[in-house]
Amino acid sequence: MDLADLKEQQKIIQHLEREGLKHVVFTNCVKDENVKQIIPMVTELVGSSHRYHRGEHVEYCIMVIGVPNVGKSSLINSLRRQHLRKGKATRVGGEPGITRAVMSRIQVCERPLMFLLDTPGVLAPRIPSVETGLKLALCGTVLDHLVGEETLADYLLYTLNRHQLLGYVQHYGLGEACDDIASVLKRVAVKLRKTQKVKVLTGTGDVNIIQPDYPAAARDFLRAFRSGLLGPVMLDRDLLQGRPAEEP
Known part of the structure; x- marks a missing residue:
């Protein structure tokens, strides 16, 4: 959200909810704003899933997905800075196609133990207009x-x-x-x-x-x-x- 005009933030949330999207978090990965909200939210959502309780290991492995150049790698690096006090683990850039394959697991948190997978950006097969x-x-x-x-x-x-x-x-x-x-x-x-x-x-x-x-x-x-x-x-x-x- 470092580049967006968020004067109508509540309207943005309402529009996304009408589209069926819940649990919206506005983050600024440049300044690490609101990034700390993500780990607790993910932990709660995964923990409430029936599939999660099928396993015995208490660790999370989550895939980060989105359109190209949306900031997936920046989010992972920001989470590492916030929770592990560590630097970049994945390359970022101002153009699409920096991440070209699913990367190996990247640890972003110790408690709970959480790993993220950086993925190449994917666009919809058809652009409506x-x-x-x-x-x-x-x-x-x-x-x-x-x-x-x-x-x-x-x-x-x-x-x-x-x-x-x-x-x-x-x-x-x-x-x-x-x-x-x-x-x-x-x-x-x-x-x-x-x-x-x-x-x-x-x-x-x-x-x-x-x-x-x-x-x-x-x-x-x-x-x-x-x-x-x-x-x-x-x-x-x-x-x-x-x-x-x-x-x-």
């Missing part, structure tokens, strides 16, 4: 180049403007909001001095000109969003307000 796919891509669940960095930047700009989240204006010193992605990326590229030489054919021969590096500007725009530099954002705000998302 283009906009849902764009939201997932903005969160880094697929590699950017598979969708297109400038396409993602365009959707991000649309979302920020629609919800009046104008942190990007201040971050890049744009002066005012703008809904034209080409104009925004041009100004971002100029500010960051991201330019490239392009050869142009003229009537008198080839001429090299300098133009903004739009892909580089788009990558920086996405990086700033994912790093929280544009402020907290909730991409699914429309779901909480009970209305379908508008077409971008």
Whole structure:
């Protein structure tokens, strides 16, 4: 939750409960916030299961599952810091596909004795809409180049403007909001001095000109969003307000 806008946290919980999800915990694995709630909750849930009492060994082995790049490895490392005072046991990164196979058991707690299994991220076989796919891509669940960095930047700009989240204006010193992605990326590229030489054919021969590096500007725009530099954002705000998302 270090990057999310949680002003309507109760509505988020209510929406998840309507979807059949219980026992929701908002955590921040960067600052280890609320992570200590997880072990007692898991212990209680597993202990109340009929299947748990079939075994004689009092230890827990639990698989951590989720979509790619959602923070599964970060959660495991945070639990180890909180309960064992130990460092990283599994590699993390800001892109999908860091964990490529089910890892060996990683101890995260001594009492009760608990091991977690880190797993590769898995997406649903079918994405219900283009906009849902764009939201997932903005969160880094697929590699950017598979969708297109400038396409993602365009959707991000649309979302920020629609919800009046104008942190990007201040971050890049744009002066005012703008809904034209080409104009925004041009100004971002100029500010960051991201330019490239392009050869142009003229009537008198080839001429090299300098133009903004739009892909580089788009990558920086996405990086700033994912790093929280544009402020907290909730991409699914429309779901909480009970209305379908508008077409971008």
